[in-house]
Amino acid sequence: MPPLNPTDRRELYEHFQHVIEGTYDQLLEDQKLNYKQNMLKSFLVETNIEATSLEEQFEHVNVEKVDYSLFEVLIDTSSDEDEEEILTFYLDSQNERFWTFYSIEKSRPAKDAMEDLIMAERSGLDYLWFPAQLQRYFTKLGEFQGAGINYDAEDVFSEEYIDQYLPFGELSIQSSGQGTSWLLDALNDADLKRFMSLSSVKIRREMEEGVVIERIDNNGRITTRGGDDIQAHLSFVEIIRELYADLIRGIEEEGRIGYPVREIEAEEGERHSSGQSIEGTPIVINLANTVENLKEFADSFTSATKPLRLWGVGTWIADDYYKVRGTDLHNNDSFTLEIKRDWIRLYLPDDACGNTALRIFSNIQRYYDAEASFGERSDPKNSKVGLTA
Amino acid sequence: MDIIEPEFMIKGDYIQPDLILTAHRRKHSLLLDFKSYQLKDHQNERYETAVQNPDQLVLRGAVQGVPPDELSADFSYSSFRDLADAHDLSEFDFTTVQFEAHIGDANLRIEIVGSEGFGEPDLDDAFPVEVPHGKDIPTDYYPFDAEDEDQTQFCIYMLNAAIQLANDYDSDPFNVDELLAESHKLWDSMSEEKKKELRTWGEKFLDKYNQKGLDEHLRKVQKDDQPAWFHKSSSFQALRNKADEFIADLEKDLAQKTLGEF
Numbered sequence: 043m044p045p046l047n048p049t050d051r052r053e054l055y056e057h058f059q060h061v062i063e064g065t066y067d068q069l070l071e072d073q074k075l076n077y078k079q080n081m082l083k084s085f086l087v088e089t090n091i092e093a094t095s096l097e098e099q100f101e102h103v104n105v106e107k108v109d110y111s112l113f114e115v116l117i118d119t120s121s122d123e124d125e126e127e128i129l130t131f132y133l134d135s136q137n138e139r140f141w142t143f144y145s146i147e148k149s150r151p152a153k154d155a156m157e158d159l160i161m162a163e164r165s166g167l168d169y170l171w172f173p174a175q176l177q178r179y180f181t182k183l184g185e186f187q188g189a190g191i192n193y194d195a196e197d198v199f200s201e202e203y204i205d206q207y208l209p210f211g212e213l214s215i216q217s218s219g220q221g222t223s224w225l226l227d228a229l230n231d232a233d234l235k236r237f238m239s240l241s242s243v244k245i246r247r248e249m250e251e252g253v254v255i256e257r258i259d260n261n262g263r264i265t266t267r268g269g270d271d272i273q274a275h276l277s278f279v280e281i282i283r284e285l286y287a288d289l290i291r292g293i294e295e296e297g298r299i300g301y302p303v304r305e306i307e308a309e310e311g312e313r314h315s316s317g318q319s320i321e322g323t324p325i326v327i328n329l330a331n332t333v334e335n336l337k338e339f340a341d342s343f344t345s346a347t348k349p350l351r352l353w354g355v356g357t358w359i360a361d362d363y364y365k366v367r368g369t370d371l372h373n374n375d376s377f378t379l380e381i382k383r384d385w386i387r388l389y390l391p392d393d394a395c396g397n398t399a400l401r402i403f404s405n406i407q408r409y410y411d412a413e414a415s416f417g418e419r420s421d422p423k424n425s426k427v428g429l430t431a
Numbered sequence: 432m433d434i435i436e437p438e439f440m441i442k443g444d445y446i447q448p449d450l451i452l453t454a455h456r457r458k459h460s461l462l463l464d465f466k467s468y469q470l471k472d473h474q475n476e477r478y479e480t481a482v483q484n485p486d487q488l489v490l491r492g493a494v495q496g497v498p499p500d501e502l503s504a505d506f507s508y509s510s511f512r513d514l515a516d517a518h519d520l521s522e523f524d525f526t527t528v529q530f531e532a533h534i535g536d537a538n539l540r541i542e543i544v545g546s547e548g549f550g551e552p553d554l555d556d557a558f559p560v561e562v563p564h565g566k567d568i569p570t571d572y573y574p575f576d577a578e579d580e581d582q583t584q585f586c587i588y589m590l591n592a593a594i595q596l597a598n599d600y601d602s603d604p605f606n607v608d609e610l611l612a613e614s615h616k617l618w619d620s621m622s623e624e625k626k627k628e629l630r631t632w633g634e635k636f637l638d639k640y641n642q643k644g645l646d647e648h649l650r651k652v653q654k655d656d657q658p659a660w661f662h663k664s665s666s667f668q669a670l671r672n673k674a675d676e677f678i679a680d681l682e683k684d685l686a687q688k689t690l691g692e693f
Binding site: 391 | 439491493538567588592594
């Protein structure tokens with residue numbers, strides 16, 4: 043395997059090529075990996091900053107340019123107690139809004155380092171938040187081989203709320219092989235489907251370039267678990283990114299509310315700004331799991347904690363109608379939620395990031411109602427993936 | 432929604448309806464003025480002039496996307512009361528609609544009262560409009576007004592605006608107008624009279640905000656340079672624990688009238 047000090051994209055991809063081939067052969071032979079022979083992981087990240095500003099923003103991050111819009115990013119994960127450890131990532135920032143970090147570091151430290159980076163205050167970075175509908179769509183992009191289900195109400199709701207209103211605090215299922223489809227179908231027929239939030243899907247994808255086996259996590263991490271061509275992986279990452287970008291574009295075009303100021307002619311020929319128009323409609327999220335305690339539900343989702351990082355204050359506007367005005371602490375956008383037992387309206391201002399909508403929606407699916415869906419009028423048009431039921 | 436609170440001149444007269452709704456397919460605009468009690472004769476005459484010269488709505492820029500000579504217009508007063516009881520509008524060709532909350536199975540009912548109807552038959556057919564229970568009307572387009580029942584929403588929106596401004600500029604204090612513009616997207620278009628009322632509330636908000644130490648609290652959150660997210664998170668949680676008490680206190684202050692208001 044060539045040393046990993048690439049001077050351009052081709053050398054980097056050549057190295058990754060060896061990594062995935064080795065992984066593939068090794069997995070087939072021994073069903074396990076050699077030491078230091080980790081799998082290739084690609085982290086798709088939503089951003090509104092420049093790649094070079096990472097170094098200014100984070101003391102423990104070092105950025106070196108490798109090639110056109112390709113950077114080597116070294117993250118120092120050492121703390122007082124631990125031995126010094128520097129993790130290497132490669133950042134492709136060619137797409138200004140959706141970056142890809144590549145890494146062949148061990149899975150857990152790489153995932154933790156990315157989380158520290160993304161969750162840091164005013165990082166300007168965010169995960170991609172794949173809703174269940176998009177995760178299901180991924181299974182059609184190749185031969186479906188496995189799935190992970192994680193329902194983690196415990197992360198958001200209090201023990202009392204779970205005891206009183208939810209059958210599970212946590213539900214976790216991992217399945218691979220041919221039985222996965224059968225298992226999902228069987229579970230889908232049961233009441234369990236409201237708690238079956240897909241956390242990952244695994245597919246085998248054959249393309250012109252070759253074959254790759256990919257695991258796609260619901261926060262934008264794509265792990266190549268085998269294959270024979272790096273180009274197949276790169277093109278797969280691009281497909282995932284474009285599917286997500288389409289959803290975000292649709293939401294930003296149709297799911298935000300603007301108040302444009304109108305110019306009016308006051309005197310002959312003289313114009314001045316007066317009057318405002320209102321454009322756009324809120325996003326409606328339909329719930330299959332009805333909400334029994336609106337206030338506690340809303341307060342739990344807007345308590346400023348990870349992963350949602352939403353802060354808000356709520357009020358009753360009728361006996362069964364609760365409203366929260368809040369701030370997305372990730373990007374400082376405002377939002378409003380109106381909540382009834384079986385639907386939620388989400389209002390975003392016209393300069394809000396569409397990622398906020400998908401963060402709220404996909405976390406509702408993961409922590410409360412796996413069957414939550416967008417209402418018909420909220421579904422982003424011109425997107426290959428619909429978010430309706 | 433075409434436009435909220437536009438100000439413009441028609442045939443030398445100044446008018447300012449609260450709302451203009453335009454059905455572009457029908458090439459028809461509906462001018463609305465929301466009234467609690469009093470109607471003024473000169474306003475009636477001016478709205479009549481506007482309805483008789485709909486092309487002026489386009490030429491002045493209040494309505495967009497319809498050729499001026501093809502636009503027709505209606506005017507309506509709307510109120511929670513039956514305005515026809517107190518005012519004789521028979522010499523004008525106006526319609527009056529009345530809003531009533533919680534009528535029978537409806538959460539809100541809007542019906543034409545004391546007049547024949549609109550000039551557009553399809554518009555007449557739309558009435559009465561009933562918003563059923565479970566389909567509650569959206570509340571965020573116009574988040575609060577200077578009415579007593581909106582005081583809670585005002586407090587909550589202002590508190591969030593304080594957080595957003597503090598995060599944006601890394602500094603406070605902020606002035607009342609900055610907070611109001613951040614919390615109410617229609618602030619710039621509001622009448623001076625309404626702005627004045629909301630500024631009075633805003634001053635009380637800032638007094639209470641400082642008095643309760645929320646300014647210090649927010650500064651602490653801003654300057655919390657700990658890398659771990661949970662430090663921030665606990666500061667914001669503490670801020671929310673204070674928020675309910677803060678809002679309850681502020682509502683009491685807002686409810687107290689100053690001598691000048693009697």
